[in-house]
Amino acid sequence: MTSISLSQLKHECTKLLSDNLKISSREISLEVNQILLFVLKIDNSQLLLKKTISKAQYEKIKKFVSVRASGKPLAYIFKEWSFYGRSFYINSSMLIPRPETELIIDILKEKNILNDNVELLDLGAGSGSIGISVKLETKNKINLHLSDISKRCVHGIKKNLQKFDIQAKVYLSNWFENIPNIKFDLIISNPPYISYKDPHLNELHFEPKRALVSKNDGLADIHKIIKNSIHYLNRQGLIIIEHGYNQKDEVQEIFNRYNFNQVKSYKDLLGHYRITKGLFS
Ligand SMILES: C[S@@+](CC[C@H](N)C(=O)[O-])C[C@H]1O[C@@H](n2cnc3c(N)ncnc32)[C@H](O)[C@@H]1O
Numbered sequence: 431m432t433s434i435s436l437s438q439l440k441h442e443c444t445k446l447l448s449d450n451l452k453i454s455s456r457e458i459s460l461e462v463n464q465i466l467l468f469v470l471k472i473d474n475s476q477l478l479l480k481k482t483i484s485k486a487q488y489e490k491i492k493k494f495v496s497v498r499a500s501g502k503p504l505a506y507i508f509k510e511w512s513f514y515g516r517s518f519y520i521n522s523s524m525l526i527p528r529p530e531t532e533l534i535i536d537i538l539k540e541k542n543i544l545n546d547n548v549e550l551l552d553l554g555a556g557s558g559s560i561g562i563s564v565k566l567e568t569k570n571k572i573n574l575h576l577s578d579i580s581k582r583c584v585h586g587i588k589k590n591l592q593k594f595d596i597q598a599k600v601y602l603s604n605w606f607e608n609i610p611n612i613k614f615d616l617i618i619s620n621p622p623y624i625s626y627k628d629p630h631l632n633e634l635h636f637e638p639k640r641a642l643v644s645k646n647d648g649l650a651d652i653h654k655i656i657k658n659s660i661h662y663l664n665r666q667g668l669i670i671i672e673h674g675y676n677q678k679d680e681v682q683e684i685f686n687r688y689n690f691n692q693v694k695s696y697k698d699l700l701g702h703y704r705i706t707k708g709l710f711s
Pocket of ligand 1: 524525526527528531553554555556557558559560577578579580583603604605619620621622623640641642
């Protein structure tokens, strides 16, 4: 059986990606590595020892790399992506979970915000990555509710719940429209918040616009969620919202307009304010 040198393959893949993608050489080498690990189903230490691969593996890897060279993100090629150390099922109707969103889980863990029997709603849950991670990362008993406006997201959320063996209620809902009349202790949302005018949108054309953009300079959905949350929060209930790096002042102003207390914003690792919380009392 013909075997092919792994270093030759790496060289070919690196060239194909460099010729077609506008990403750094470091990112290209990381992505080639990720594709090799995914297709060969081995870990980094096994890959270091590997010198050759079969013709069939070569063909498969080249196929993955040429799809990636067309611009399609790896998460949609692999149909999975990592969030807070776990691999979530991903389909093309879902936003690819971002590392900056992990800050929400860190805040909840560090501040010991959660009590037992908390009713938690993840609004616009996408893959369900936030709500599911909160439930798996905290020791508290959480009654989890997840919602999204997209049928394919709702389908994917159910797949992820099965994957992690978690019980939760899932709703197909335009924000609060189909959410039952429950009072929640915690509402979390990473809603669409990019302005239609934002030039960065061109770089994100594989991800669903509905997951990304919002009217009124990106603030329309955040406003709608905060405004309506007061009918669904318990007294002393908390809402945590992710937003754009330059929206902190506007988001805090919306929280204040609806009389939320202890409004506070948190910075991501790059030093940008990306998460704001408010207490309903
Ligand atoms: C920025 S994505 C976040 C997805 C996921 N929570 C995450 O952090 O990866 C926003 C999500 O909100 C959903 N969405 C957009 N408009 C909505 C609406 N009117 N009602 C409910 N969900 C909506 C989108 O389908 C998408 O899944």
